[in-house]
Amino acid sequence: MANSDFYPGRLIPTRGRRLRLPLFRDKVSAGFPSPAEEYLEQNIDLNDHLVSHPSSTFFVRACGDSMIELGIFDGDLLLVDRSLQAKQGDVVIAAVDGQLTCKILDLKHRQLLPANAKHKPIKLPEEMDLVIEGVVPAHIHYHRHWPW
Incomplete structure (x- = not known):
């Protein structure tokens, strides 16, 4: 999963x-x-x-800097709820052509938005395979490197 926003194999x-x-x-x-x-x-x-929704909730670690303007930094824990219906402006975990990413869902313009001006939106043409894996209603940011 190159260029993904997750550490592979770290589902909690x-x-x-x-x-x-x-x-x-x-x-x-x-x-x-x-x-x-x-x-x-x-x-x-x-x-x-x-x-x-415990049966449909999991944690995954963020990786990268595409969401820093929302306070999501490399290594933070993202709480992901698969049972929530994704809506405009939600932070989501999405699989775009098989690659996982954490972005802001923009349904109006059919794109996934980063929260970092250094990154570009991911346009979602009709033919692109997009799967919303879940909504991120919360995250945990560490102020000291784990493990402490």
């Missing part, structure tokens, strides 16, 4: 052991600092917040 299933992690009530300022309060709101399971 979402089934299995559930892990509940603490969620604190207070929000963290991403602007000016605010006093932190350590009040535990509840424990959350990320599956409850990210995975709506």
